[in-house]
Amino acid sequence: MSLDVHLDEPDDFNCVELHNSLQNVALAKGIQDFEYNVDCISGKRANYIANVFRVEINETDSDDHSISVIIKTLVNTERQVLYHKLHEREVIAYQKVISKFKDIQNVLYEHERLELSDCLYSNTENSREIIILEDLTTKGYDVDGKLAKYENLGIKEIGVVLAELAKFHALSFVFQCKEPMVVKEINTEFHDLLYQNHFLNKTKLRDYFFESFEMSLKLVTDEDAREKLGSVKSKLLQLLQMYVKPSKTSVFCHGDCWVNNMLFKHEAGKVCFIDFQAMRYANPVTDIMYFLYICTDSTFRSEHFDLLTTIYYDNLKVFLNKFDVKADDVYKREDFDADIEEFKPYGLLVAMVELRIVTMAAEDESIFKGSRLDLSIEPVDEPKDNELLKVRVNDVVKEAVDNGALDILMEKINNI
Template sequence: MTPDRQFEKSEIEKLVGEPITDFSSSSGSNKGDNVAGTLLALKVTTAAGKELNLVYKSFPSDNPEQRQYVVQFGIFRTETCMYEKVFPRLKELVALRKAAKNIELPTVKYISGFNDDQNDYVCLEDMRPEGYIMQDKFQSLTSAEVTLIMKEMAKFHALTYFMLRYDGERIFEEDDRVSKLKYNAFTIENPMMIEMGTRMFYGYMENTVTLLEDRDKSLAEHVKNFVGKHSRHSFHALTRFNSKRTDKESFPCIIHGDLWTNNVLFKYESSGGRDAPTQLKFIDFQLSRRGNIFEDLGYFFWTSTTPQFRKLHLDQMLSIYTKSFEDTMDQLDYPKPEGFSRGYVIDKFYQGMLGSYTFMPFALSLQMGDLEAVLEDKDEKVTNGASTNGEKQKEEAQSGPPAIDFDKMMEANNAMMLLRMKKSPRALQRLEDLTREAVERKLLL
């Protein structure tokens, strides 16, 4: 679906569930920003006179490879499940606890969704006309912004922890859609997914050596020595350190799974006043799953704050998180997890910092790498080889698609990520800064 896709009136009426008199659509994001799909902004006037501002997310329109990735990881199915199953259940549980009646989920209003792995979409309220904005992904969030995120993240984790304790694990067995939050690509022991992750994350760390050699040879040598001490499989075990922690150690909950700057919308007391955020909304629950608090915490701090911020404020922010979690459990009138305390959260967070760092070469290439440069390079290759590709497509139409060459697929994936980083000076600077911090913290030993 392209940004200039033309909707039929009946389609919009189906989305909003009522007759409409007028609507318009426009691109909902900057080109290259939305990796997992096409984003459209819709303005709708209903027959009853309501003005609706909506966001319509659908499969990537011009990238078949990305579309395959989206289907494989079931990210649209995950997001509709969160809006249709998890959030309504959380609201029901809050309503049952009198002291918790004022707790509100930091989520946007869900309008509708659909899944068949062909025409999937999610339609949500667009909060931007209400004054909510997204901050620059290349800049660190402020202390006030992170403070608010810690409070709301802890609230969300506490509510989902309570849900798993109150309803029990049977919720994953009684509904096929919810079961995917437990048995997903990040947790299931699927041989193909394990092999893909093993090669992918190891390859991205090798990319890091290549990228840093022209910027800081000493830093590149640290990473090279670190990588050299690991096989692909032992390195992959590091990337799974936080997700493999036991429930007793890490307190099971439903995590966001991709919590970073671009998945948070803020509202402020005044425009430009970043030191006074009043509300926030978490968006893009496409990688949500049963996990533990340290997965979200580690990923967030490495992707959305700077080394200087972490040096000055990390322990303070973890303290704010802990108190908000405890306060939410008190409001729910339910015991907090055994052993849960400020010191425990801080200790366990630091133990998982290496595991969180090993995700960064992958995360940064997706979040801050230059996708447009990759697409332009690909378009050029397609143009130069147009006649050859045309003959190849005719052959495939007659004989069927060729078997997937796993080695070539992984090689192409690593090359694409390397190019994205090379073409983005700010992404390279962030990778260098994070890696230097990892060395200074003695993580890369």
């Protein structure tokens, strides 16, 4: 076996662990003797918690037997200990949820299935954290080209995401119907991680949430709305915790559902969700609101919101029917509509915190690229030239005033 590595910083990962892990994958694929090439996809900058590599494994003396995989390892710094829980959550997600979703779909034709990556190998031991996944670019999936240009996705792409997200949530409902005791046993392992004190106390995310909220708050021009939102800040985490806890209707949610955690296959109208570090057992509308309030603007939502929620629910209903599960038995349309209204304030909170990232100027790619979880951001002042952030914040606040979400949020504060 030989190693051909193309890395600027080869010390970023444990070469021995990488080598041994790839040997396990190669043997599982029937490759006894091989050489491999490693290319770094991300992780060279200090703000990442994970290195991501694409590795091509080639059987020695054969041009016909090769496989391509994606490898994620925690960055070899003090943050490796801090973010061990995120790595562990993703591994458990693949082992106990994603693998089950793939099994459930075996009764369907391939073109009907939601695409989900295979987890080929993982290790959660301290200082040896690694996860090896199927490389879906070999199946024609890739990052949407608009992301590289910092362009918004259109109605077609947004509709496709919601249709595929409906399938993701539908598989959770099917899982619950088929194996209720198993779901009951494992859902406690998927309570929210990101907003919980035991995790926030070890990371900089607590500061990040408050600093981002304050940055957005300073940009609000409506004085009455700014005053109301000012009273939210001290209870920001309690509100976020309240919205993402298990509710009457809960499924395994992605938890970090925005376009940087998706791969697209446009010609087939397909989306594959990736990066399950934040998977949580919560109301499915949390994923919908998170996606729509981060990845679309207020004008887009005002024009298409009802259509998009209908696209989601219709696809949920159709996909459930393929497994002989009736939508009315697991999630009635009236309950879904009520949840949409109930969780609009969550969309506002998410926007106030996360628009800082998605509106960041292209030259600030060290912050923009990668999962929003991959952060070690030092406190920064409001970017003077980020007019887009100011526009997006004021638009979403006006939207919250008009649709009553801000008033609902004020009522929630009084009950905490």
